[in-house]
Amino acid sequence: MKRALITGATSGIGKGVAIELARQGFTVVIHGRNDQKTSQVCEEIKTISGNTAVDYLVADLFLMEQVRKLAGEYHQRYGRLDVLVNNAGGLMSKERETTTEGIEKTMAVNVMAPFLLTGLLLDLLKNSPDGRIINVSSNSHKLNAKPDFSDLQLERGYDPLRAYGNAKLFLIWLTQQLSKQLKRQGIDNLTVNAVHPGAVATNFGVESNLGSVLKVMAKLARPFFRTAEQGADTLIYLASSDAVNGKSGLYFVDRKPANVTTTYYTEEREQLIWDYCDQLTKSLVA
Numbered sequence: 001m002k003r004a005l006i007t008g009a010t011s012g013i014g015k016g017v018a019i020e021l022a023r024q025g026f027t028v029v030i031h032g033r034n035d036q037k038t039s040q041v042c043e044e045i046k047t048i049s050g051n052t053a054v055d056y057l058v059a060d061l062f063l064m065e066q067v068r069k070l071a072g073e074y075h076q077r078y079g080r081l082d083v084l085v086n087n088a089g090g091l092m093s094k095e096r097e098t099t100t101e102g103i104e105k106t107m108a109v110n111v112m113a114p115f116l117l118t119g120l121l122l123d124l125l126k127n128s129p130d131g132r133i134i135n136v137s138s139n140s141h142k143l144n145a146k147p148d149f150s151d152l153q154l155e156r157g158y159d160p161l162r163a164y165g166n167a168k169l170f171l172i173w174l175t176q177q178l179s180k181q182l183k184r185q186g187i188d189n190l191t192v193n194a195v196h197p198g199a200v201a202t203n204f205g206v207e208s209n210l211g212s213v214l215k216v217m218a219k220l221a222r223p224f225f226r227t228a229e230q231g232a233d234t235l236i237y238l239a240s241s242d243a244v245n246g247k248s249g250l251y252f253v254d255r256k257p258a259n260v261t262t263t264y265y266t267e268e269r270e271q272l273i274w275d276y277c278d279q280l281t282k283s284l285v286a
């Protein structure tokens, strides 16, 4: 039976993906950051999907030490992984905040955590006959990214949307870079793609201290947003459809490969982001 790990599956899009993959007969491991909430959602998913093969793991993905622990627990308890959905993430607060490990929070949860978790679970994914990694990015990479390559964590000029746009752009570049590495290694049983789920009415941005203007805009736009189930659709497609067999290194919107902005792209910058994540995560996690 195929096994999937979905991060940030306690609400919104991630929960929608977990319910549907459980319905399809996957063995599903959901991840959350709060034990009680994650355990409750786990039970809910079992009831809704009619599949009892749903389990959960807990970790705060702001912290790379906890990402390492999560990967270790996954290895120990399950030992097989076919689909990894790096979904946890979102917009952070109006003022720049860093984690106790010293990483800017938007960068930590949207970029560093998926980079490290993927790296630590890659051995299992490579063993899958049909491994798939899905990185949840955003159209915000086109609208809001404005990276400064000498100040990747925005110590100067922090703005929550800019930090978020940058993070989702970097996540797409990491997706492309990993796909190239896998191809170079001759690995054709594991694909990695990024996705924009659309504008989805979830908890996204609701709790964060974004400032009144952004909050009012988000509230006014909500009735036009997709439901979490609709937002989950392309992720579920990438996780389970035969139509995407062998497709890798792409950015999907509404089940179709879409253009990534080329404004800031060079091969050197893509490599620079990879090396930056590699060095920083190695410095934090032995």
Ligand SMILES: NC(=O)c1ccc[n+]([C@@H]2O[C@H](COP(=O)([O-])OP(=O)(O)OC[C@H]3O[C@@H](n4cnc5c(N)ncnc54)[C@H](OP(=O)(O)O)[C@@H]3O)[C@@H](O)[C@H]2O)c1
Pocket: 007, 008, 009, 010, 011, 012, 013, 014, 032, 033, 034, 059, 060, 061, 062, 087, 088, 089, 090, 091, 109, 136, 137, 138, 139, 196, 197, 198, 199, 200, 201, 202, 203, 204, 205
């Ligand atoms: N909604 C949209 O319009 C939209 C558009 C484009 C992209 N996205 C992306 O879609 C993904 C899912 O977002 P969503 O809209 O479903 O939002 P959501 O309802 O807020 O769900 C986010 C999930 O990530 C978890 N999470 C957040 N920070 C975490 C941390 N530090 N450690 C562990 N877990 C953490 C949350 O846990 P808790 O339940 O504990 O808070 C929750 O399970 C995100 O990557 C987001 O950037 C969303």
